[in-house]
Amino acid sequence: MxxxxxxxxxxxxxNYDKFINRLNAFSKEKVPYTKYRKIADxxxxxxxxxRNWITGESIIKYKTYNRIKDKxxxxxxxx
Numbered sequence: 272m273x274x275x276x277x278x279x280x281x282x283x284x285x286n287y288d289k290f291i292n293r294l295n296a297f298s299k300e301k302v303p304y305t306k307y308r309k310i311a312d313x314x315x316x317x318x319x320x321x322r323n324w325i326t327g328e329s330i331i332k333y334k335t336y337n338r339i340k341d342k343x344x345x346x347x348x349x350x
Contacts, residue, residue: 279349280336289350291325297348313346314339 283290297313300306304318307325311318316339323329336343343349 279340280333283331283336283349286350287330290331290348293348293350294321294325297346314342 294310295306298306298309300309303322307318307321311321314321316335320329320335324331340349
């Protein structure tokens with residue numbers, strides 16, 4: 272069996288639009304920079320990474336997912 276299937280990364284990619292919706296809903300801030308900063312600080316990633324995910328410029332990488340998946344689960348950000 273493929274390792275990716277076992278750890279949830281593939282599931283996250285298949286439900287990526289829901290993941291982005293949850294990221295947006297996580298911070299009630301209206302100003303993008305403030306919203307991105309709160310999410311970045313909570314997850315322990317760069318603010319530009321969050322901005323790129325939300326704006327669709329890039330997607331979460333497997334390595335990053337593995338590093339922060341516990342936080343994603345803790346804050347119910349995985350669809």
